[in-house]
Structures are given as C-alpha cells and as structure tokens.
Amino acid sequence: MPAGGRRREQGRPPGVRRAQRVPPPHPQGPRLLRQRCRCRPQEEPGTPPEDHVSEAKFVTAITVKTIVFQESTKFKNVWTTHSASPIAYERGRIYMDNYQCCITSIAQQPRLIYQKSKCAKSEKIEDALLLECPLGEMLPSPSDYKASLIVLTVQNWLLRLSADSGEVLEKVYLAGSCCKFFRYLSWDTPQEVMIVKSAQNKLPAAARQAGIQQSVMFYLAVFQVLPLSFIGMLEINKKIFGSSVTDVAVSNGILIVMYSMGLVRLYNFKAILEQFMEQPFALGQEFNWNGQMGSVGKYPFGLPCNIKITDTPPLLFEASSLENAFQIGGYPWHYIITPNKKKHKGVFHICSLKDNALAKNGIQDMKCCSLEPDWIYFHPDMSGRIIHVGPNLIKVLKLKEVKNHADQMEIAEDFTIVANRENCVNNNVTVTASGRVVKKRFALLDDDPEQETFKIVDYEDELDLLSTVAVTQIGADGRAHLDFHCNEHGSLLKSIPLKESWDVTYSHEVYFDKDLVLHIEQKPNRRFSCHVYQMVCDTARDDDS
Numbered sequence: 001m002p003a004g005g006r007r008r009e010q011g012r013p014p015g016v017r018r019a020q021r022v023p024p025p026h027p028q029g030p031r032l033l034r035q036r037c038r039c040r041p042q043e044e045p046g047t048p049p050e051d052h053v054s055e056a057k058f059v060t061a062i063t064v065k066t067i068v069f070q071e072s073t074k075f076k077n078v079w080t081t082h083s084a085s086p087i088a089y090e091r092g093r094i095y096m097d098n099y100q101c102c103i104t105s106i107a108q109q110p111r112l113i114y115q116k117s118k119c120a121k122s123e124k125i126e127d128a129l130l131l132e133c134p135l136g137e138m139l140p141s142p143s144d145y146k147a148s149l150i151v152l153t154v155q156n157w158l159l160r161l162s163a164d165s166g167e168v169l170e171k172v173y174l175a176g177s178c179c180k181f182f183r184y185l186s187w188d189t190p191q192e193v194m195i196v197k198s199a200q201n202k203l204p205a206a207a208r209q210a211g212i213q214q215s216v217m218f219y220l221a222v223f224q225v226l227p228l229s230f231i232g233m234l235e236i237n238k239k240i241f242g243s244s245v246t247d248v249a250v251s252n253g254i255l256i257v258m259y260s261m262g263l264v265r266l267y268n269f270k271a272i273l274e275q276f277m278e279q280p281f282a283l284g285q286e287f288n289w290n291g292q293m294g295s296v297g298k299y300p301f302g303l304p305c306n307i308k309i310t311d312t313p314p315l316l317f318e319a320s321s322l323e324n325a326f327q328i329g330g331y332p333w334h335y336i337i338t339p340n341k342k343k344h345k346g347v348f349h350i351c352s353l354k355d356n357a358l359a360k361n362g363i364q365d366m367k368c369c370s371l372e373p374d375w376i377y378f379h380p381d382m383s384g385r386i387i388h389v390g391p392n393l394i395k396v397l398k399l400k401e402v403k404n405h406a407d408q409m410e411i412a413e414d415f416t417i418v419a420n421r422e423n424c425v426n427n428n429v430t431v432t433a434s435g436r437v438v439k440k441r442f443a444l445l446d447d448d449p450e451q452e453t454f455k456i457v458d459y460e461d462e463l464d465l466l467s468t469v470a471v472t473q474i475g476a477d478g479r480a481h482l483d484f485h486c487n488e489h490g491s492l493l494k495s496i497p498l499k500e501s502w503d504v505t506y507s508h509e510v511y512f513d514k515d516l517v518l519h520i521e522q523k524p525n526r527r528f529s530c531h532v533y534q535m536v537c538d539t540a541r542d543d544d545s
Contacts, residue, residue: 080532089518157173159172160228198220228283245258376389480502481497507521
C-alpha cells in the first residue's frame with residue numbers, strides 16, 4: 001500500500017498504480033475528479049464487511065495491526081538495490097528494467113521471480129496498470145484468475161502480462177490510421193473500465209507554418225477488462241470542445257476537459273458513448289473501415305474510431321480554478337477549487353456542488369511561507385472528510401450541518417497533526433561573543449530543510465491508518481521517519497525511522513504493505529534506488545517483559 005501523498009515532484013515515470021487509491025494531484029498538473037465517497041453518514045471507516053472473504057481480510061488486518069504496534073516490533077533494512085531505469089512496486093512485487101525484471105518482496109530477503117531478456121527500444125513500456133481478478137466471477141480463461149499487468153508500449157501495443165512470469169497473455173494493436181501515439185493508462189471504473197489516452201496531437205512545424213490546422217487534440221480508447229474487450233474509440237476535437245483545450249481525463253463515468261485559462265468542464269461519459277457510438281466492434285472482428293479491410297486490434301489496422309462526437313454534449317458542471325485544480329468529494333457533494341489568480345495560490349474554496357454556495361469556514365488558507373505549496377484533497381477513507389497538508393501542520397477537516405440551518409454546511413476541524421519542531425530555534429536576533437547584536441535579514445521558510453517538514457501524507461486503507469513521512473536536514477544528511485496515526489483521532493501509534501539519507505530535492509515514494517516498508521527514490525541523471533525494510537519482532541524482549 002502506498003504511503004504517498006505527493007508522489008513525485010519531478011514527474012512520474014511509468015509505474016503501476018493502485019486502482020482504488022486516488023493520490024493528491026501534482027501541484028503543477030491538472031487535477032482529476034476524485035472518487036466520490038459512497039458511504040452513508042453513519043458508516044465508519046474500518047467497519048467489517050458482511051461477506052466471508054472480506055470478513056477474513058478484516059480479521060487479518062486487525063491481527064497485522066496488533067503486531068505492528070507492539071513496542072517490540074521493529075522494521076529492519078534488509079535489502080537495497082540501484083537501477084538506471086525506474087523502479088515500480090505493487091502487491092509484493094518490485095518491477096525493474098522496464099518491467100523485464102520482477103522481484104518478490106514477500107520473503108525475508110527479496111528474491112527473483114522472473115528475468116526477461118532486455119527489450120528493444122521499440123518495445124519500451126510507457127505505462128502500466130495492475131489488473132486483479134474479481135472475486136466470485138466466472139471468467140473465460142484460467143489465466144484471468146491470476147493477477148496480471150496491462151502495459152502500453154511505445155509502439156502502441158496494449159499487452160496483458162502475467163504478473164508471475166511476464167508471459168504475454170493478450171495483445172492488442174491500438175494505432176490505426178487515426179492515431180500514432182498512445183501514452184497513458186488510467187481507470188474510469190477501477191478494475192472494470194480502462195482508458196488508453198494518446199499524447200496531445202501536434203502538427204510538425206512545417207505544417208503549422210503552412211497554415212494547416214489540427215482540430216483533433218486527443219484520442220481515447222475505452223476497454224472493458226476481464227475479459228478484455230473493446231468498447232470504442234473517440235476523439236477530443238477543438239471544433240466540439242473549444243480551441244483552448246489543454247488536457248482531458250475520464251474518471252468514474254465523467255469526462256473531464258481542461259482549458260488553458262483554468263476552466264474545467266464535466267460531461268457524462270457514459271451518455272457520450274451511448275449517443276455517439278456509430279457501430280460496436282469486438283476484438284478480432286473483421287471490418288471494412290473507410291474502404292480498408294482489417295481485424296479489430298490486429299496489426300496494422302488497430303482500432304477503429306467508432307465514436308464520433310458531432311455536437312457538444314450536455315454540460316454537467318464547470319468551474320474556473322488556478323492550474324485546473326478541481327476536486328469533488330465529501331458528503332453531501334462538495335468541490336474544492338483555488339480562485340483563478342496567482343495571488344490566490346495556496347487558498348482553497350470548499351463549495352457545495354448543488355448550488356455553488358461557499359461552505360461556512362469554507363476558505364482554507366494556511367498562509368505558508370514555503371518553497372513548496374500546501375495541498376488539499378478529500379480523504380480517501382469514504383468518511384467525507386478533507387485533508388489539508390502544510391509544511392508543519394496536517395489538518396483533517398469535516399463537513400457538518402450548520403446549527404439551525406440544515407441546508408447549509410460548515411467546515412470544522414476534526415483533528416490536527418503537528419510536526420516536531422520543539423528543538424528548532426528560529427531566533428532572528430543573535431549576540432556574538434563580543435556582545436555585538438546581529439539581526440538576520442531573512443526568517444526561515446516554513447519548509448526550511450533544517451526544520452521537520454511533512455513530505456508525504458496518505459491513507460492506509462486495509463489497516464485504517466493515516467501515514468506521514470516527515471524529514472529533517474541534519475548537517476549534510478536528511479533524516480526521515482514514517483509515522484502511523486489513528487485515522488479517527490490523529491494520535492501517533494508508531495514511528496519507523498528510515499536509515500538512508502533523504503535528499504529533499506529528489507523524488508520519493510514510500511510504501512507500507514503489512515510487514516514491509518519500501519522506499520523508492522529518484523536521483524539526478526536517472527539513478528533510482530529501492531530500500532526494503534522487513535518487520536522483525538524482538539521475542540526475547542517480549543519474554544523478559
């Protein structure tokens with residue numbers, strides 16, 4: 001399970017992502033629609049489900065939680081490796097060498113699962129998603145019952161690989177005559193509907209100088225998974241959506257279109273598929289498309305663009321926000337934006353989706369003086385709460401009805417977590433040995449490396465914990481520790497020190513997965529390191545007590 005609030009400050013290399021987790025967005029990138037909390041107000045995070053499989057998982061989680069929080073339980077650094085290519089982690093597996101090498105971390109010492117021969121540049125993997133078998137469903141192939149990877153190659157092949165052997169189970173060629181550069185994978189509905197997005201279409205410089213116009217900005221291919229089936233492909237066209245479109249995404253049945261002036265528009269994606277579908281196609285089906293015969297998903301024809309949007313779809317909602325920063329969540333529905341002016345950076349407005357009314361106390365501003373901005377997002381635990389993270393303060397906020405005004409909501413503080421800065425002396429006036437008074441011209445920033453600063457905040461769903469990574473620069477080295485807090489009250493339950501030095505200028509990921517902690521860092525010149533910590537119990541200490 002990832003323990004990463006802000007995952008990568010310098011851009012994410014291809015990596016496997018947990019389907020159910022929606023990480024806080026990158027401060028410089030477009031924000032996707034957050035998954036809405038689906039619980040009723042009376043439901044509490046961590047409540048045991050009714051079905052037997054989930055109940056067994058719940059009991060296991062309680063057992064693991066009990067062991068982890070014993071005073072005698074420690075986490076020992078058992079393995080470190082380095083790589084010239086990105087390192088990814090998912091479900092007990094460490095992937096290296098562009099997914100050609102897979103190592104299991106579910107052992108006292110990580111061991112090799114498979115090692116494939118080095119692939120050619122034309123077979124390089126651009127992006128990947130983990131596909132897990134749904135419980136209680138009949139599937140057409142025995143291989144469907146095991147975890148697999150959906151990967152996208154630089155040559156526009158969509159492959160399903162065995163997570164245990166790397167064997168190619170299925171392959172689909174994406175790019176026909178319409179699109180040549182598919183680059184991104186994401187979930188519309190986690191583990192059910194997948195979106196493959198192209199890079200932004202750009203004309204060559206010579207074509208632009210000749211006055212040729214490019215109206216198609218992106219292509220989206222839509223797939224049902226397990227079994228893998230083609231739903232359709234559509235284009236995002238300037239003539240339909242406007243000339244200032246900069247990006248597009250699909251999440252939870254909503255098409256999100258982002259514009260250069262900070263505007264975000266939402267459309268019903270399912271309705272678009274139903275309204276503008278010209279003809280359904282199945283993978284492998286023979287077809288005649290624009291006078292050419294081919295097979296759907298086979299080389300060289302690829303996929304037909306069978307969803308043609310001929311008119312602007314009905315608009316569900318629109319908002320203007322700085323850097324397209326827009327999120328939906330809470331109970332009842334609310335959204336978070338930053339007013340679309342640079343002077344408002346770091347100021348967040350929480351409004352009702354129903355009538356756009358600003359919630360009482362709905363303007364959140366930490367007034368941070370820091371190099372990196374604070375960030376805010378809806379809590380992933382389905383409680384409807386909001387997490388606001390600053391350099392030295394984490395505020396967990398909740399929505400509640402205003403007294404005597406049932407139709408109005410207010411933002412109230414649930415609890416806070418404060419960085420340990422007890423030993424930090426920030427004195428602007430010092431006295432030298434000779435008695436001369438010296439005044440500093442500049443005060444320390446809130447995220448000064450010499451002060452403990454929060455770098456990562458995340459929710460650990462299976463154990464119902466809030467996890468944080470805080471870093472302090474001590475001399476030339478940065479020291480970090482992973483802390484677990486009670487998700488209900490915020491009290492500190494466990495602190496795990498990380499032995500390796502933490503450079504705040506590098507990009508970092510931290511994962512916690514039952515009995516291990518894994519730290520992946522990206523250094524300059526594409527150097528990657530992975531540090532694995534295993535849980536150990538000091539039984540002798542227990543016996544003495």
